[in-house]
Amino acid sequence: xxxxxxxxxxxxxxxxxxxxxxxxxxxxxxxxxxxxxxxxxxxxxxxxxxxxxxxxxxxxxxxxxxxxxxxxxxxxxxxxxxxxxxxxxxxxxxxxxxxxxxxxxxxxxxxxxxxxxxxxxxxxxxxxxxxxxxxxxxxxxxxxxxxxxxxxxxxxxxxxxxxxxxxxxxxxxxxxxxxxxxxxxxxxxxx
Numbered sequence: 001x002x003x004x005x006x007x008x009x010x011x012x013x014x015x016x017x018x019x020x021x022x023x024x025x026x027x028x029x030x031x032x033x034x035x036x037x038x039x040x041x042x043x044x045x046x047x048x049x050x051x052x053x054x055x056x057x058x059x060x061x062x063x064x065x066x067x068x069x070x071x072x073x074x075x076x077x078x079x080x081x082x083x084x085x086x087x088x089x090x091x092x093x094x095x096x097x098x099x100x101x102x103x104x105x106x107x108x109x110x111x112x113x114x115x116x117x118x119x120x121x122x123x124x125x126x127x128x129x130x131x132x133x134x135x136x137x138x139x140x141x142x143x144x145x146x147x148x149x150x151x152x153x154x155x156x157x158x159x160x161x162x163x164x165x166x167x168x169x170x171x172x173x174x175x176x177x178x179x180x181x182x183x184x185x186x187x188x189x190x191x
Contacts, residue, residue, distance in 0.1 A: 020097060027096035037092035037151060045094060045103035048111035057118050063182060064121075068114035070174035076105045078166055087158040091150055101152070109138065113174070127175055135167035 001009075031038055056064055079100040082088035090101045116134050120127040139160050146152035154163075 023093075023096045027093060031092040031096065035092065037149075038094060040149075040151065041092060041094045041101070041103045044108045045106070048107045052111045052114060055115060055118075057122065060118065060121065063178065064114050064118050066181060067117045067174055067178045068110040070177050071113045071170060072106055072110040074170040074173050075109055076100055078170060079105050082158070085156070087154065087156050089153040089155060091153060112138075113171070117178075128171065131171040131175070132168065135164060135171055139164035139167055 033039070052068075079088065083090070083099050093101070095102050112134060113131065116130055117127055119125070120130055143152060143154075143160060143163055147154060154160075
């Protein structure tokens with residue numbers, strides 16, 4: 001690594017440390033357990049996890065879990081990009097050092113899609129079609145509600161239609177990845 005490259009990397013790391021300290025100070029001043037917003041976010045994290053624990057089909061737990069993990073992973077990446085580029089901001093956080101809204105990305109959204117997926121495969125329904133409906137709900141009803149109560153901000157030209165397209169892309173990726181891995185497992189089991 002050249003001196004110039006190392007200097008630039010050191011500058012980025014210094015700024016990154018500074019930003020983390022700023023987020024921690026902001027969280028202490030505006031987003032701790034003393035606010036209703038903190039508790040709303042905690043509820044969005046905890047309640048879906050409790051629900052999925054009791055509602056998940058134990059016979060299909062790995063397939064449904066794999067699908068949910070796909071949703072979680074793609075949403076976390078997407079949210080991290082949106083946050084880092086300031087297209088989406090979450091003024092209140094449960095865990096301030098994470099660059100995403102952990103409650104949405106790790107619980108509420110994946111669990112909602114997991115339960116929908118479970119219902120679709122149990123009733124032989126089209127996962128993509130019903131996923132589009134759930135995506136529309138999140139994009140055009142739930143996210144505007146979050147914006148209304150200032151749990152989320154959209155900036156720099158971001159809008160609910162773009163959020164919807166993002167949901168559709170993630171939905172498609174999760175379905176395709178799950179189908180590929182389910183196919184591989186089924187093929188192996190039939191040998």
